[in-house]
Each structure stands twice: as structure tokens, then as C-alpha cells.
Amino acid sequence: MAQTSAERQRAYRERHLKAVDATGARLSMVVRYDAKLTLERLASCYSVTQAGILEHLLSEAEKSLLARLSGEEQDAYFDKALRGNALTGSVRHIL
Numbered sequence: 001m002a003q004t005s006a007e008r009q010r011a012y013r014e015r016h017l018k019a020v021d022a023t024g025a026r027l028s029m030v031v032r033y034d035a036k037l038t039l040e041r042l043a044s045c046y047s048v049t050q051a052g053i054l055e056h057l058l059s060e061a062e063k064s065l066l067a068r069l070s071g072e073e074q075d076a077y078f079d080k081a082l083r084g085n086a087l088t089g090s091v092r093h094i095l
Contacts, residue, residue, distance in 0.1 A: 003011070013026060031039075043050045066074055069082075076082035 016024070039050050039053060042053045046053065048056075066077070069077060073082055073087075
């Protein structure tokens, strides 16, 4: 029996996630058009995937934040309990 479009799409997504050593997670979001163009340009410039650019930028942003947080604040951050309005000074204005 032929697969429906939804079944084919689900199978494709499952295969694609397995292709990245089962460590991938799917994101579905809408970003501003200029942000999408920036992502495309950066990926092209560095000869990496758009996912690779996002992963790198997120990692660097997190490292920068963690370097400025106290041990208690880091614990709260990893528990997803730290909120930007609780931060002070340069820590608050990273993004």
C-alpha cells in the first residue's frame, strides 16, 4: 500500500535524525527574514551547515554567560530557573 505524504514525511524525519547519531532534535520556528539570510551567509562563508552555525553560536553564547555567573546562578541556569530580569550588569546585556 502506498504511503501518504504525512507518512513519507515522518519516515524522512526519523531517518534524518538517526543520520546524526541519534543526537539530533528537530526545531521548527519562524525567524525574521534578515536573520535567515544572515544564517545562510554565515554558513556559506564558513563552509558549514546552517545547523552547524546555530550550534556554534549557541555554544559560544552559553560559554560567555556561564563565565559571568556565580556557582548558584549557574545551578539556577541549568535548572532553567534563572531569568534575565534577575541578572545584573554586563551579564544581563549579553543578547
